[in-house]
Amino acid sequence: MKKILNILIIPLPWKIKRFLLVKFWKYQIHPTAKIGLAYIFPNNLIMEKGSRINHFTVAINLDTIVLKENSSINRSNWITGFPQKSGSKHFQHQLDRKSQLIVGKESSITKNHHLDCTNIIEIGNFTTIAGYSTQFLTHSVDIYKNIQDSSPIKIGDYCFVGTNCVILGGSTLPSFSVLGAKSLLNKSFTNEHMLYAGVSAKPIKSIDTAAKYFHRKSGFIA
Numbered sequence: 001m002k003k004i005l006n007i008l009i010i011p012l013p014w015k016i017k018r019f020l021l022v023k024f025w026k027y028q029i030h031p032t033a034k035i036g037l038a039y040i041f042p043n044n045l046i047m048e049k050g051s052r053i054n055h056f057t058v059a060i061n062l063d064t065i066v067l068k069e070n071s072s073i074n075r076s077n078w079i080t081g082f083p084q085k086s087g088s089k090h091f092q093h094q095l096d097r098k099s100q101l102i103v104g105k106e107s108s109i110t111k112n113h114h115l116d117c118t119n120i121i122e123i124g125n126f127t128t129i130a131g132y133s134t135q136f137l138t139h140s141v142d143i144y145k146n147i148q149d150s151s152p153i154k155i156g157d158y159c160f161v162g163t164n165c166v167i168l169g170g171s172t173l174p175s176f177s178v179l180g181a182k183s184l185l186n187k188s189f190t191n192e193h194m195l196y197a198g199v200s201a202k203p204i205k206s207i208d209t210a211a212k213y214f215h216r217k218s219g220f221i222a
Helices: 002-009 014-023
Strands: 044-047 064-067 078-081 100-103 114-117 121-123 135-137 139-142 147-150 153-155 166-168 194-197 202-206
Touching: 002 014, 078 100, 100 114, 153 166
Parallel strands: 044 064, 064 100, 078 114, 100 121, 114 135, 121 153, 135 166
Antiparallel strands: 139 147, 194 202
């Protein structure tokens, strides 16, 4: 029944849809935030001032999505997870696991990306997940223990993630960094102002701290 209600409210005018999502789904949605023709039904949703989720994006089976001020999830993204209280035998060794997506202020996830939020994915402020078809994969099979396992992913502030990358659980892209197109990020790095690229990604060269991308006051790029 709940899934039918979810589908029925999708095409409603935004003012009515927002009222229902706040009143009955208990979501926290700022009056200036907006969701398009998208299926967005995590257990908890927090959308701050000016945040938006555009058409044809799907977000299901996760505990929480947080979009901070003026952040955006654009068209045709697929966001999934594995809620803590699922009743499943999976991930019973990770009782503190959080199935969450947090998108920092003025940050943007462009279109046609896949985010597996079995564990937390945290994207910092003024960061761009650019291009198409990047995969964030927080869970996999531990072949030694023969169990499903998961680890968080952290993308820092003022980062730029190029098109068609793969980012695995346990990875960190430091603030003020670029991940080159088609890279595999499978480690936790710490050096800022750096281009990381390759399969597996490694530091390639430093980036001038004066680069204008790192000094933006708005997420919009002309």
